[in-house]
Amino acid sequence: MGLRLHNTLTRAAEPFEPQDPERVGIYGCGPTIYGHAHIGNFRTFLFYDLVHRYLEWKGYGVHFVMNFTDVDDKTIRAAREAGVGIGEFTEPFAEAVLEEADALGMARFDLYPRATAYVDGMIELVQTLLDRKLAYVTEDGSVFFDISAFPGYGKLSGKDLEQVRTGERVSGDDYGKDDVRDFALWKAVKPEDEEVGAAWDAPWGRGRPGWHLECSVMGLREVGTTLDLHLGGEDLIFPHHEDEIAQSEGATGHPFARCWLHVKHLRVEGSKMSKSLGNFITVRELLDEGVSRAAIRHQLLSAQYRRELNFSRAGLEASEKAVARLVDFRDRLRRRPVEEVEMDEAQDSTEGQPSSGGPLARAAARAREGFETAMDDDLNISGALGAVFTFVNEANAHLDRERGVAAAERDAALALVASVDRVLGLVELADRERGVDPEVEAWVQERIEARAQARRDRDWSRADAIRDELSSRGIVLEDGPDGTRWKRVTTASPGA
RNA sequence: GGCGCCGUGGCCAAGUGGUAAGGCAGAGGACUGCAAAUCCUUUAUCCCCGGUUCGAAUCCGGGCGGCGCCUCCA
Numbered sequence: 372m373g374l375r376l377h378n379t380l381t382r383a384a385e386p387f388e389p390q391d392p393e394r395v396g397i398y399g400c401g402p403t404i405y406g407h408a409h410i411g412n413f414r415t416f417l418f419y420d421l422v423h424r425y426l427e428w429k430g431y432g433v434h435f436v437m438n439f440t441d442v443d444d445k446t447i448r449a450a451r452e453a454g455v456g457i458g459e460f461t462e463p464f465a466e467a468v469l470e471e472a473d474a475l476g477m478a479r480f481d482l483y484p485r486a487t488a489y490v491d492g493m494i495e496l497v498q499t500l501l502d503r504k505l506a507y508v509t510e511d512g513s514v515f516f517d518i519s520a521f522p523g524y525g526k527l528s529g530k531d532l533e534q535v536r537t538g539e540r541v542s543g544d545d546y547g548k549d550d551v552r553d554f555a556l557w558k559a560v561k562p563e564d565e566e567v568g569a570a571w572d573a574p575w576g577r578g579r580p581g582w583h584l585e586c587s588v589m590g591l592r593e594v595g596t597t598l599d600l601h602l603g604g605e606d607l608i609f610p611h612h613e614d615e616i617a618q619s620e621g622a623t624g625h626p627f628a629r630c631w632l633h634v635k636h637l638r639v640e641g642s643k644m645s646k647s648l649g650n651f652i653t654v655r656e657l658l659d660e661g662v663s664r665a666a667i668r669h670q671l672l673s674a675q676y677r678r679e680l681n682f683s684r685a686g687l688e689a690s691e692k693a694v695a696r697l698v699d700f701r702d703r704l705r706r707r708p709v710e711e712v713e714m715d716e717a718q719d720s721t722e723g724q725p726s727s728g729g730p731l732a733r734a735a736a737r738a739r740e741g742f743e744t745a746m747d748d749d750l751n752i753s754g755a756l757g758a759v760f761t762f763v764n765e766a767n768a769h770l771d772r773e774r775g776v777a778a779a780e781r782d783a784a785l786a787l788v789a790s791v792d793r794v795l796g797l798v799e800l801a802d803r804e805r806g807v808d809p810e811v812e813a814w815v816q817e818r819i820e821a822r823a824q825a826r827r828d829r830d831w832s833r834a835d836a837i838r839d840e841l842s843s844r845g846i847v848l849e850d851g852p853d854g855t856r857w858k859r860v861t862t863a864s865p866g867a
Numbered sequence: 868g869g870c871g872c873c874g875u876g877g878c879c880a881a882g883u884g885g886u887a888a889g890g891c892a893g894a895g896g897a898c899u900g901c902a903a904a905u906c907c908u909u910u911a912u913c914c915c916c917g918g919u920u921c922g923a924a925u926c927c928g929g930g931c932g933g934c935g936c937c938u939c940c941a
Binding site: 399400403408409413414415416418443444445530552554581582604607608609610614634635636637638643669670673674675677678683685689691696699745751753754755756759760761763764770772829831835848849850851858 | 869
């Protein structure tokens with residue numbers, strides 16, 4: 372059973388068949404960097420991370436490009452207000468996005484192109500479209516794409532051209548269009564563009580590229596003529612991606628992308644996120660609050676990408692606990708002493724059966740299969756997580772029942788956790804968060820020793836006082852037959 | 868008006884024909900000095916009404932309810 376993905380273009384699940392499995396070409400639409408990215412942006416970006424990691428987990432070679440849009444109306448306006456050029460204005464936000472991506476455990480993509488570095492290519496593409504009579508220059512020196520000359524227009528969004536509202540809202544910007552539905556490839560220069568360095572010379576006149584054009588050029592140049600996957604938020608289906616298809620295919624004569632995946636928008640505390648509702652949350656804010664990064668990652672990944680997902684504080688707490696359960700399980704396996712025992716089950720294991728071995732190894736094999744089956748079904752991460760936690764339950768029960776465990780059994784269980792975490796990235800991130808410096812570690816050990824003495828003296832109030840002291844510093848103790856263990860806990864809602 | 872999505876236990880959420888995964892929360896129990904972690908037990912008329920079928924949360928029809936996109940917002 373192979374991976375199947377829901378292609379927006381055909382509105383159906385299709386087998387994933389890249390042109391070259393050694394180099395799957397993927398382009399994901401990135402943020403416009405005129406401000407800090409919000410939590411909704413990161414639902415999409417974490418989905419990109421999931422696609423990236425899962426394809427590599429499946430054995431594909433992946434070439435993944437995510438752009439930064441560093442020139443558009445809003446960017447120009449914001450740069451003017453700040454009194455700096457667009458390059459100087461946007462670069463800190465690009466770096467912030469990368470920092471936040473790291474903080475949320477995203478594996479780095481191969482390339483993060485900035486639109487302004489590709490203007491020469493954009494001019495070339497526009498020229499090609501003009502030569503092919505798919506675009507026209509208006510009196511002011513702007514260039515528009517003539518959608519009536521491109522028969523496939525509307526195929527991605529399923530729009531009937533006659534139905535697209537030929538609206539009343541014709542702004543000054545659009546003056547000169549043959550048809551209001553035509554979209555800008557090149558916008559003639561305005562004084563404010565010059566002010567912030569957002570203007571380039573082109574054969575038909577000085578100006579700046581249209582938004583849609585940027586992604587076409589970066590995708591074509593950095594990924595290839597035909598992308599295996601093109602990813603983005605659902606809002607981009609129309610017009611952004613529709614226009615990318617028209618430009619790219621109009622110029623190259625080849626399909627721009629074989630498969631399009633679109634992520635449903637995130638809701639926040641039950642409402643659509645918007646600045647006016649005051650529920651506009653940036654990742655930066657959450658990180659500054661000290662909210663558990665693994666919890667944020669878990670919540671944003673926990674629902675399948677085409678399902679509605681509601682980001683909430685309550686959900687963050689549930690995510691925090693879920694991650695802890697997984698990490699605690701891994702830690703429990705690690706410290707479980709192994710026994711030099713023969714596995715009875717190994718005797719009657721069938722040749723070539725990967726599910727052979729003891730109960731733990733067999734449960735791990737089932738979990739792996741369940742995980743992959745769910746992920747293969749259009750990246751159904753909820754089902755995949757279900758398979759993992761079912762395994763955690765089974766294995767914990769087994770560990771409770773048995774005194775010791777064979778090394779091969781323990782290793783099979785640990786390998787399962789490590790394997791799925793190469794896709795999920797949750798344990799990895801939690802480990803980074805739980806890390807403590809040696810000084811703190813020494814202090815904790817000293818406190819634990821003091822408490823152990825108090826317990827030997829049966830001085831329970833003193834023992835509890837020490838435990839509370841540690842607890843207030845985010846250190847949780849667990850007494851067991853082999854002594855006291857401790858762990859650092861993160862928190863989902865530090866304010867609460 | 869056009870296109871589309873969703874409605875499963877207190878909350879979140881899998882499951883698309885054979886009588887309900889998983890996470891969080893709650894209750895009882897085991898373990899513990901008390902906890903924590905873990906385990907055991909426990910909590911579902913699958914929005915409503917019809918229909919198809921031996922059999923439907925799952926298919927069809929009709930309602931009700933929530934939501935998204937329809938020109939630059941991931």
